[in-house]
Amino acid sequence: MTEELYLPAGEYQRTFDAEVVAADEAGPSVVLDRTLFYKEGGGQPPDHGTLSWDDGEARVVDVRKDHGEIRHELDGDVPEAGTTVRGDLDWERRHAHMRYHTAQHVVSKVVLDEYGASTAGNQVYPDHARIDFEPADFDEADLRAIEEHANDLIVRDLPVRKENRSRSALEDETPEGRTNLDLIPESVDPLRAVSIGDIDVCPCGGTHVDSLAELGELEVTDRTSKGANVDRIEFVLHDPATAD
Numbered sequence: 046m047t048e049e050l051y052l053p054a055g056e057y058q059r060t061f062d063a064e065v066v067a068a069d070e071a072g073p074s075v076v077l078d079r080t081l082f083y084k085e086g087g088g089q090p091p092d093h094g095t096l097s098w099d100d101g102e103a104r105v106v107d108v109r110k111d112h113g114e115i116r117h118e119l120d121g122d123v124p125e126a127g128t129t130v131r132g133d134l135d136w137e138r139r140h141a142h143m144r145y146h147t148a149q150h151v152v153s154k155v156v157l158d159e160y161g162a163s164t165a166g167n168q169v170y171p172d173h174a175r176i177d178f179e180p181a182d183f184d185e186a187d188l189r190a191i192e193e194h195a196n197d198l199i200v201r202d203l204p205v206r207k208e209n210r211s212r213s214a215l216e217d218e219t220p221e222g223r224t225n226l227d228l229i230p231e232s233v234d235p236l237r238a239v240s241i242g243d244i245d246v247c248p249c250g251g252t253h254v255d256s257l258a259e260l261g262e263l264e265v266t267d268r269t270s271k272g273a274n275v276d277r278i279e280f281v282l283h284d285p286a287t288a289d
């Protein structure tokens with residue numbers, strides 16, 4: 046089992062050393078004993094970056110869970126099993142995913158509180174994100190209200206805490222309708238919990254920022270109906286450094 050170094054709260058580490066456990070020349074891909082690379086899942090794309098070692102280097106172009114192993118798909122040389130490699134994350138991409146994933150939690154909680162709609166699906170990208178809500182039928186005024194509530198929380202600069210919590214504690218604390226804990230196998234205990242100030246907590250294995258100040262201003266850019274009771278909301282974040 047590959048040790049996931051970013052869990053429960055190692056998101057700001059950008060480089061690491063690891064040993065190649067298995068190498069596939071044909072893939073080409075490698076499995077490492079530990080990694081900082083996020084594997085695709087939970088609506089968050091994989092990290093990209095590089096692996097380098099004594100006499101070689103390769104780009105990491107995809108990271109996926111495959112038969113219980115975390116497989117790093119490579120473009121370049123393939124290090125042999127036993128090789129010590131250094132991993133470097135493409136930080137701009139990773140940090141963008143962290144911002145958008147935390148923003149997704151904020152919007153999911155706002156919509157649950159204000160409209161009683163649960164998050165039926167979500168996908169983050171480096172430059173936007175979308176969430177499907179159910180049951181939902183938003184109009185333009187609703188979108189502006191969601192945006193306003195989300196930004197009210199963001200400007201409060203609430204801390205984001207990431208830690209392992211017992212399943213029973215999380216079952217007690219996760220707001221009704223916030224997430225379906227039944228979808229996570231019973232054997233997973235403790236669970237990695239992500240909480241925003243004292244307003245939200247939910248189990249999540251994604252990568253998140255430490256503080257809402259890193260998100261910048263949120264703008265809801267689109268709404269589409271995805272069925273009788275499902276509405277999809279898209280949003281973007283404005284860079285906190287350049288927002289005015």
Ligand SMILES: [Zn+2]
Nearest residue numbers: 146249250251
């Ligand atoms: Zn999440």
